[in-house]
Amino acid sequence: VYQTGAQVNQGSFNAQPNNLNGNIKSQVNVRPQAGPQVTPQVNPNQNVRPQVGPQAVPQGNTNYGNPQFNPFRGPVNQGTAYQGNTNQGKPNQGPTTQGPTTQSSANNGSANQGTVNQPKKPISIESIFGKNVMAIAASVLIFISLILFATLILPKLSKEVKFFMSLAASIGVAAFGLLKWFKKKDNSFFLALGACGMGAIYITLFIGNAYFEIISYITLFVLIAVWTAVILFLSKYKKLLFEIIGYCGIIIAVMFGTVSSIERSLPMNDTYVYQGANIGNFIVTIVFFLIGIIAFMIFGKMDTISYIVSNSVTFVCAIPLLIGATFFRFKDKNSIGDPGTEGILFILIILAVFYAVMLAMNLIKTKKENGVWINFFGLGHSVVIGLIVNLLFSDTDAYYPAGIIVYAITLIAIECFCIKKFDRQKFVSTYIWLSYLMIMIVAKIVLADIIDMNIGFFVAAVVFIIYGFAFNDVFYKLSGLGFNILMICCIDSTVVVKVITLVVVFALISGFMYFKNSQYSVVIKLLSYITFIIGLTFAIGYNLMDAEDPYWIHALILMVIGAINVLALKTPYRKNWEINEDDQGVIITGYAINGVLMFYALFVMMMIERNPLLHWIIVLIAVALFMVNSINLLKKWDGFGALYVGIKFTVLLITILVSFNMTDNILSILVFLLSIILISAGFIFKVKSLRIYGLVLSLICVIKLVMIDITYENTVGHALSFFLSGVLCFVISAIYSHVEKKYKDSEAVSM
Structure with a gap:
C-alpha cells in the first residue's frame, strides 16, 4: 500500500x-x-x-x-x-x-533481543554407559584386583593387618572420590569412585566378621549402622544413587544376619551354641533392619520413587526375616518342633507392628493420592502381616480368630481410606487386594470348623450381596457372586441344602435389582442367572453316577432347567427393570441356554436303550424345547430365522427316528410329512424361505427313495413306501394348486 x-x-x-x-x-x-x-x-x-x-x-x-x-x-x-x-x-x-x-x-x-535458542542436546545412552556405568565397573574391578593382589603378595600378614589395610584403602578411595566430586559435581567418574569406596567399606566390615573374625556380631551391626547414616547423609546430595546403595546394604545385612544366626544354631555345625545367643543376634539383625528403613523414610525425601524403593526393600527383607522367625519359633537346643522362646515372640510382635505401620502408611497415602501401585504394596503388607500372625499364634486356640480379626480390620480400613476417595472400579489392584482379604476371612472361618463350608460360602455370598446393594458397590455384588460359585463347587452338602442356598442367592439378587431398579445391571443379572442354572444342574446331577438309571436324572435336569429357562423368557424377568423394556442380553442368553438343552436332549435320546417310557418322556421334552421361540421366529423373521426352524425340526425328527431304530423307508415317509408341514407353515406365516426349504427337503426324500430305498428286499413295504410317497407328493402339488387358485380368485374380486 x-x-x-x-x-x-x-x-x-x-x-x-x-x-x-x-x-x-x-x-x-x-x-x-x-x-x-x-x-x-x-x-x-x-x-x-x-x-x-x-x-x-x-x-x-x-x-x-x-x-x-x-x-x-x-x-x-x-x-x-x-x-x-x-x-x-x-x-x-x-x-x-x-x-x-x-x-x-x-x-x-x-x-x-535477537537471541537464538539452541535446541537441547539429547542425552545419549552410549554416553551414559561409556562415561558413568563403565566408570563404576572400572572402580569395582580395580578394588577387587587390589584385594586379590594383597592376598597373594601379603600372605604372611596377620588377619588384623589385612583387615585394617582393606578398611583404610576403602575409606581412602571413598574419601578421595567424594571430596573430588563435591568440588566438581558434574564429574560422574569421581562420584562412581566415591560410591565404589562406600561399597568397599561395607564389604570390608562383613569380611571382618565372617572371614577375619575380628569384629563381633554386635560391633559389626553398630559399624553398619554408622555406614548407613553416612549413606543417608550423602543421599541428600545424590539422592537415588546413595539411597539404592544404602538399601542394598540393608538387604545384604538382613540376609547375612539371618543365615548366620540359623547356621550357628544347628547342632551339626561346629559353631553350634545355645540358641538364646543366636536369637539375640537375630534380634540385632531385625533392629538394624528397622532402624535403617525408618531412618531413610524419615530423614530422606519420600517422593514416589523413594516410596516404591523403600516398600520393595521391606518385601525383599521380609523373606529372610520370616524364614528366620519360623526357624526360631519351632526350635530349641534339643529338638525341632517345640515352641520357641519368648524372645522370638517379641520379635514377631515387633515385625507385626512395623508392617502394620507400613500398611497404615499405604492406606493414608492412598487417601491422599491416586496410585495403582499403592494397592499392590498394601496387598503385600497384608500377606506379610498374615504370615506373622500365623507364626505368632501357632499352636494356640487364637490361631484362627486372630487371623480373622486382622484380615477383617484391614478390610474395614481399606473401605474407610481407599474406597471412598477414588473410584475403585478403575483399579484391578484394589479388586485383588480385597479379594485376598475376603477369601482369607472365609477360609479362616471354614478351617476353624466354626461353620460348614457350604454354609460359610453361602453366608459370605449373602452378606456381600446385601452390602453391595445397600451401598451400591459393584465389587461386593460381584464378590457375593464369587462366593456363590465357591458354594456351587462344594460337594459335601446335600441336594436340598444346595438347592435352597442357590434359590436364596438368586432371589436376593433379582429382588434387589427389581425393587431398586436404579441399580439394575445386565451383567450382574446374567451372571446370577447363569450361576443359578449351572448350580441347579450340578445339584440335581450330584448323585448321577450312583443312580440305578441315570437317565431319569438327565430327564429331571432337562425338565427343571428347561422349565426355569422358559419362565425366564416368558415372564417379566426378561425385561430391563430400569426402563421396563425387553433386555436383549437376557433374551439372547435364555435362547442360548435353550440351544444347549436341545443338544443335551438329543444326546440323551440317542443314549437310551432299554426304557421305552423314559424314551418317550425324553422325546416329548425335546419337542417342547425345540418349540421354544419357533412360532416367534416364523412370525417375525423371514429368511434365516425361518430356515433355522425348518432345519432344527428336521434334525429333531431324524434323531427321534434313528433313536427308535426306524427303517429308512419309514424315515423318508415321515420326513415327507415334515416337508408338507413346513410348506403349509410357510404359506400360513407367509415365509417364502420355509416353503422353499420344505420343497428342497421333499425333493431330497424323492431322490433317497429312488436311489437308496429301492433296494429293500421287502417288496410289499417297498411298494407301500413308494405309494405313500407319491400320495404325499400329490398333496404338496395340491397345496400349491389351492394356494394359486385362491390367489387368482382374490385378484379377480379386487378387479
Missing part, C-alpha cells in the same frame, strides 16, 4: 523472502513520511499489492497472510539478517546468517 503524503506510525511487519526458503524472517520498519496522517485500512489477513507511485513503501503482511508472498523484487542483502518475533511474541528459532542483527518489536509489543 502506498500512502501518498501520509504519515504512518512506525510498526513491524513479517516477511519471508522466497529465495531464502523461509529460513530468514525479516521485519520491515516503515518510516514516517511527511504529510497529514491517514490511518491505513489494511486487512491483516489479506496480501495487498503495492500501487504505482514514486513513494511506494512496501508494507508486509501483519498477521497470517500468504507465507510465500514476497514484497521484495530485488536481491536480498545477504549480510544482514532481520530477526524479530512472530505475531505471538515468540522468538524465531531458525538459523540466521552472519552479520548485524536488527532488533524490532513484535506486533503485540514484546521486545525481541
